[in-house]
Amino acid sequence: MADSWVNSAERIGSDLLVDLTGPGSRRAVLIRALRDAVREGRLAPGTRLPPYRSLAADLGLARNTVADAYAELVAEGWLTARQGSGTRVARRAAPVAPARVPRRSPHRPAGPVxxxxxxxxxPGSFPRTAWLAAARRALNAAPNDAFGPGDPQGRIELRRALADYLGRSRGVRTTPERIVVCSGFAHALRLLFGGGVLRGPLAVESYGLGFHRSVLDAASVRTVPLTLDEDGACVDELTGLPGVRGVLLTPAHQFPTGGPLHPQRRSAVIDWARGRGGLVLEDDYDGEFRYDREPVGAVQGLDPERVLYAGSVSKSLSPAVRLGWMVLPDHLVDRVLAAKGEREAWASVPDQLALAELIESGHYDxxxxxxxxxxxxxxxxxxxxxxxxxxxxxxxxxxxxxxxxxxxxxxxxxxxxxxxxxxxxxxxxxxxxxxxxxxxxxxxxxxxxxxxxxxxxxxxxxxxxxxxxxxx
Missing domain, CATH: 3.90.1150.10 (Aspartate Aminotransferase, domain 1)
Known part of the structure; x- marks a missing residue:
């Protein structure tokens, strides 16, 4: 007999997979299966089992077979049976042995305090109340098609909200049709380079996230480092890299050294991209958080056809909310969607709707x-x-x-x-x-x-x- 799921209405606890395969009579097989479930911890001490009539009906066994199995396990001490209390896993049943924890060396400090x-x-500042209220409002208002296969471009509600928000807060020039939702900047890199939309070599800043470099390495993209100084990346070096047609920058707040890209260098990298037929990838890493003055606007606003702007909520809300976006030059939209596939496989639609409502309501700002x-x-x-x-x-x-x-x-x-x-x-x-x-x-x-x-x-x-x- 194949494995069976036990889900009696009278049973207290979760579903239990009972394996009724193996040699022996049905009574012996059931006894072995229940004993294994207790030994492995799937039936915890004190768990109430279904009445034998209910379990017999669930498993397609004779009532006497189940009653005899219960009686033998009670006699062995695996189960207990009391009037009015039903049949339960015995409290004395030995739990699964915990994993052995290696001893720390007295010469090595513990993990970071x-x-x-x-x-x-x-993490303690995540706006739980506002997010919950936004999710409730968004789900109540969502059309039925929101709960079908996801649109790989992202929900229109979120793309509209992002187009408005990015325009007024970051100086991004876009429409909802040029936004593609993703799960973060690393996901954007995988789509662009792993999906064959863009190719290397790619110029990058001499200091940056190694994780992003590993994503590019996995896509066989050679990266060429640019010198950094107090004015950001030395983009004039691009003219000496004839095979390079793309550059990845963090212009609002260079990561990790901390300087913004100088205005003259912003203009210079746009001129380079126009003259080379190249592309600037703008990672707006924590661009919302400038404390000594208003945040610097996005480079994308200088030329939306030569700059691909990417951002996420990993710093503004939480890295647990896997939502990001690409604002694409018009000629790349269809190619990115082709790389992404016919259905949304990464960004949860309910989360997209909740974020859209959070932005529209003003709570995100x-x-x-x-x-x-x-x-x-x-x-x-x-x-x-x-x-x-x-x-x-x-x-x-x-x-x-x-x-x-x-x-x-x-x-x-x-x-x-x-x-x-x-x-x-x-x-x-x-x-x-x-x-x-x-x-x-x-x-x-x-x-x-x-x-x-x-x-x-x-x-x-x-x-x-x-x-x-x-x-x-």
């Missing part, structure tokens, strides 16, 4: 403004702590984003990262983000994320950070 890794927004104030306060605390305890070390770049780079004396980065680990900190050295083929001089530094630690622990995290820094 304070997480200062970059790129993590405050209010959340971003609130988080802008919160993160600015965190950065100010970091700067104040350094001024008080390590005045020889200051953050570089503009006041923006969710992290700061602390430049260190030459030759001290590795020892400082090690000291931070011993202080219970999780963070990265600047070298972790350096392109392996970069030729610009290496700089020692720490990339300190200040957004995610809870308020009650942030002061202690800063004290531990200051204890880790090299002396003047």
């Amino acid at each position: 304070h997480d200062l890794h970059q790129g993590k927004p405050d 209010r959340h971003v403004r609130r988080m802008r104030q919160r993160y600015r306060g965190r950065r100010d605390q970091l700067v104040a702590a350094l001024g008080a305890h390590a005045p020889h070390i200051t953050p570089t770049g503009i006041a923006a984003g969710l992290h700061a780079v602390l430049r260190l004396p030459p030759g001290t980065e590795q020892s400082t990262v090690k000291a931070a680990v011993w202080q219970g900190l999780g963070l990265d050295g600047l070298d972790a983000f350096r392109h392996p083929a970069a030729t610009m001089p290496a700089a020692d530094g720490l990339v300190v994320g200040y957004a995610s630690p809870p308020d009650h622990a942030f002061t202690a995290a800063l004290e531990a950070l200051c204890r880790s820094l090299p002396p003047a």
Whole structure:
């Protein structure tokens, strides 16, 4: 007899897969199956089993077969049977042995007490009430076709909301028809290069996310690093790269070094793209969070046909909400949709509808403004702590984003990262983000994320950070 699912209305608990295959009588097979379910933990101690009549009907067995199986398991101590209480798994039944946890070496510190890794927004500030209300309103208003196979371009409700929001907040020039919803920037790279829409080689900044480089490596895309200075990427180097027709930039707030792309370089990279017939990929990494002035608008606004703009809610809301977008030049829309396929396979339609409603209702703007104030306060605390305890070390770049780079004396980065680990900190050295083929001089530094630690622990995290820094 094949495996059967037991789902009696009288049973307390979840469905249970009972394997009735194997040698022996039906009674013996049932006894073995129930015993295995208890031994493996699928039937926990105290779980009430269905009455034998119900289980017999569910499994297509004779009542006496099930009654005899119950009686034998009671006699063996696997089950208990009491008047008015039914048949239950015995409390003395041994649970599954827990996995053995290896002992920590007394010479190795435990995991980080304070997480200062970059790129993590405050998880406790996710707007749960506003999101729940937006989801409820969106689902109540959604047409029936929203619950069919998803449109690979994304729901029109979200694309309309994004076109309006990006236009007024980031200076992006677009229409809903030129937006394709994805699950984040890495997904956009996979679609563009893994899907054959674009080809390498691709110029990139000398410092950036290694994860993005690994996505490009997986698509066999050769990346060529551009020098960085206080004005951002040195885009004039593009003219000396004859085989390169694409460049990936983080112009609002270079990741991780922290400077914006200078206005003259913004114009220069557009001129290069026009003259080369090339394309600028604009990663609007935490572009909403500028603290010393209004955020700089997107480069895309200078030429929507030569710039592919990409963004997501991973920093503004949460990386758990897997929603991002590409604002495409007109000639790339159909090619990206062909690479994506006939159905949406990544971005949840209910989440798209909820985000659209969150934006349309104004709650998204209010959340971003609130988080802008919160993160600015965190950065100010970091700067104040350094001024008080390590005045020889200051953050570089503009006041923006969710992290700061602390430049260190030459030759001290590795020892400082090690000291931070011993202080219970999780963070990265600047070298972790350096392109392996970069030729610009290496700089020692720490990339300190200040957004995610809870308020009650942030002061202690800063004290531990200051204890880790090299002396003047």
